[in-house]
Amino acid sequence: MVYRVIIYSGSEDFYARLSWETMVLKQEKDPAFVKFTGIEKRFGKVVAVKKMDLEIPEGSLVTLLGPSGCGKTTLLRMLAGLESPTFGDIHIKGKRINDTPIHKRNLGMIFQNYALFPHKTISDNVAFGLKYRNVAKSVIKQRVENALETVRLPGVGDRMPSQLSGGQQQRIALARAIVIEPDVLLMDEPLSALDENLREDMRREIDNLQQAIGVTTIFVTHDQREALSMSDKVVVMKDGFIQQQGTPEEVYNNSTNHFVADFLGHSNFLNAIVNKKQGDLLSVRLEDESHGLAVPAAAFNKGDKVEMVIRAQKFNLGYRADHVPEQGENVFFGKIVDRSYMGGEVSYFVELDNGLVLHAINFVKRSPYRRGDEVAMTVAPEHCRLLKV
Amino acid sequence: MIRLFTLLVYVWMFTPIIAVIILSFNPQQFGSFPMEGFSFKWFVKLSHNSTILDAFKNSLVLGSCTAVLSTAFGVPAAMAFIRYEFRGKQFLNTLLIAPIMIPEVVLGVALLLFIRWLQQPKSFALLLIGHVVLTLPYVLLIVQARLVGIKKEYEEAALSLGANPFQTFKEITFPLLAPAIFAGMLFSFTISFDDVTATLFWATAQNQTVPVKIFGMLRNSVSPEINALGTVMIILTVSTPFLAGYLSRRFASGK
Numbered sequence: 184m185v186y187r188v189i190i191y192s193g194s195e196d197f198y199a200r201l202s203w204e205t206m207v208l209k210q211e212k213d214p215a216f217v218k219f220t221g222i223e224k225r226f227g228k229v230v231a232v233k234k235m236d237l238e239i240p241e242g243s244l245v246t247l248l249g250p251s252g253c254g255k256t257t258l259l260r261m262l263a264g265l266e267s268p269t270f271g272d273i274h275i276k277g278k279r280i281n282d283t284p285i286h287k288r289n290l291g292m293i294f295q296n297y298a299l300f301p302h303k304t305i306s307d308n309v310a311f312g313l314k315y316r317n318v319a320k321s322v323i324k325q326r327v328e329n330a331l332e333t334v335r336l337p338g339v340g341d342r343m344p345s346q347l348s349g350g351q352q353q354r355i356a357l358a359r360a361i362v363i364e365p366d367v368l369l370m371d372e373p374l375s376a377l378d379e380n381l382r383e384d385m386r387r388e389i390d391n392l393q394q395a396i397g398v399t400t401i402f403v404t405h406d407q408r409e410a411l412s413m414s415d416k417v418v419v420m421k422d423g424f425i426q427q428q429g430t431p432e433e434v435y436n437n438s439t440n441h442f443v444a445d446f447l448g449h450s451n452f453l454n455a456i457v458n459k460k461q462g463d464l465l466s467v468r469l470e471d472e473s474h475g476l477a478v479p480a481a482a483f484n485k486g487d488k489v490e491m492v493i494r495a496q497k498f499n500l501g502y503r504a505d506h507v508p509e510q511g512e513n514v515f516f517g518k519i520v521d522r523s524y525m526g527g528e529v530s531y532f533v534e535l536d537n538g539l540v541l542h543a544i545n546f547v548k549r550s551p552y553r554r555g556d557e558v559a560m561t562v563a564p565e566h567c568r569l570l571k572v
Numbered sequence: 573m574i575r576l577f578t579l580l581v582y583v584w585m586f587t588p589i590i591a592v593i594i595l596s597f598n599p600q601q602f603g604s605f606p607m608e609g610f611s612f613k614w615f616v617k618l619s620h621n622s623t624i625l626d627a628f629k630n631s632l633v634l635g636s637c638t639a640v641l642s643t644a645f646g647v648p649a650a651m652a653f654i655r656y657e658f659r660g661k662q663f664l665n666t667l668l669i670a671p672i673m674i675p676e677v678v679l680g681v682a683l684l685l686f687i688r689w690l691q692q693p694k695s696f697a698l699l700l701i702g703h704v705v706l707t708l709p710y711v712l713l714i715v716q717a718r719l720v721g722i723k724k725e726y727e728e729a730a731l732s733l734g735a736n737p738f739q740t741f742k743e744i745t746f747p748l749l750a751p752a753i754f755a756g757m758l759f760s761f762t763i764s765f766d767d768v769t770a771t772l773f774w775a776t777a778q779n780q781t782v783p784v785k786i787f788g789m790l791r792n793s794v795s796p797e798i799n800a801l802g803t804v805m806i807i808l809t810v811s812t813p814f815l816a817g818y819l820s821r822r823f824a825s826g827k
Contacts, residue, residue, distance in 0.1 A: 285731045292732040298725035302747050312733035
């Protein structure tokens, strides 16, 4: 249960006031505030979401991450009531809402293209949801003003949506959604229409706001950086299935399958065969017998075929000539065949002696390596992970 | 060279119309150039001609009713075609648009035969039904085009904020659609107002419209009254859309 009391302390810092409120007054949180059970959605013969179970804890920000067509938007739209599931149930606060029409679900929804009503002023836009909630006129006015202040756009109430920039419009859309105090805030790729710099600001803004008011939020995106940077929990989806869910650190560092490891960040995949256990380590050899490598001990048996994952950032590059072999360290020798400079870091493609090309990303220390340089790439065993094939 | 041709095309198109307007102010019975004098004689005579005035009234009533009915049917139909999926949608849509492509003569005869088969007399209702069939495609096309431009998200946002489907239509869809609905009404009115071919088949002696009346008068003699009537018709059909455009701009800026 949540107990919320609005206290007008006169504090300048809206966020601080709100966090205090939510921290002090919030009781234990419901781990399954939103619950999907056996949810499935078919469009004709196409199955967009397959037999999915998912629980979303109260007050958390959960991202549905995946490439287009993975079913993330469909899942969100089913929760919103814009699509009805073919099978399965959706619960919010323990109540089954499958048959509740959208306008009775008390959800805040944010769209990619803002969807501000173009013929209404900003105030009327923000006040829209309150009109249908038996709120007195004077209270509506006050709450609209508060909402505009929350998104740091006070005083724009009389303007029309077309007079605001994209970022401002999205903030108004946010104000319009939170002013009704929704049970769940749904965001469908809210940042993808904004340009790069603005997106970063807006992302932080949404993150801060969500933490401050503590509203359970579901955020749909195909951008891994957005997902990793702001979520309490990331749900990686593909082809209508959940591939993996967990905290951003879990899904990034302990990707449980090829798709997740490949989709998040830049990974190298090497086919290998398990050799034998040596203390804490497991020795493996690449399928072409070119390298013997060490990885942390895992539940594999000798002779198992596995896929080894190494993140591009985990390699350390050095000149081949300067390389001093070290015990328990994995090393690859090769020649740089391509590189792209990205300001703070450089992305290298290194062709090994056996023809394999590995991708490495290193911070620029002094001068970056050039195309044609012979390099040694070292990587610690704990940064190598094995996946079942 | 191209400019000259363009100019010639315009001259070709507009000279007869301008001639009608000029001749309507000619006091002589038989038009000839140069004009000998200037008078409103034929307009005055026109305003005393009760059959013409009746026809005028018929045309106005018919045009207005057609406009209202066509939009009343056309807007919901357009909504259904654009916003919802259902079986036979494409077929139904084509069916409703079809009257644009079918020659009016065929349409006129067909409806007449249908009425005969039902053993009903020709009436104002028949005329009205016919005109609605004729103008509905225009309303449908205009409103559909506009609806495609109104993103579904606006309606979805309104629903998610707690407005029920009817409130959503009233608050969001209708205001955004209003210019198209207005344009559709205007189209219906003007098309109904100066349709001759089909109306010729459907009109009875009591509910003749102005164009049909003019057609009838031409069979007897070329009276200068017709010139005057023509002038009035031209002014009406040209000025209505202009006036509407002006009004809608006034409303848009006033808001």
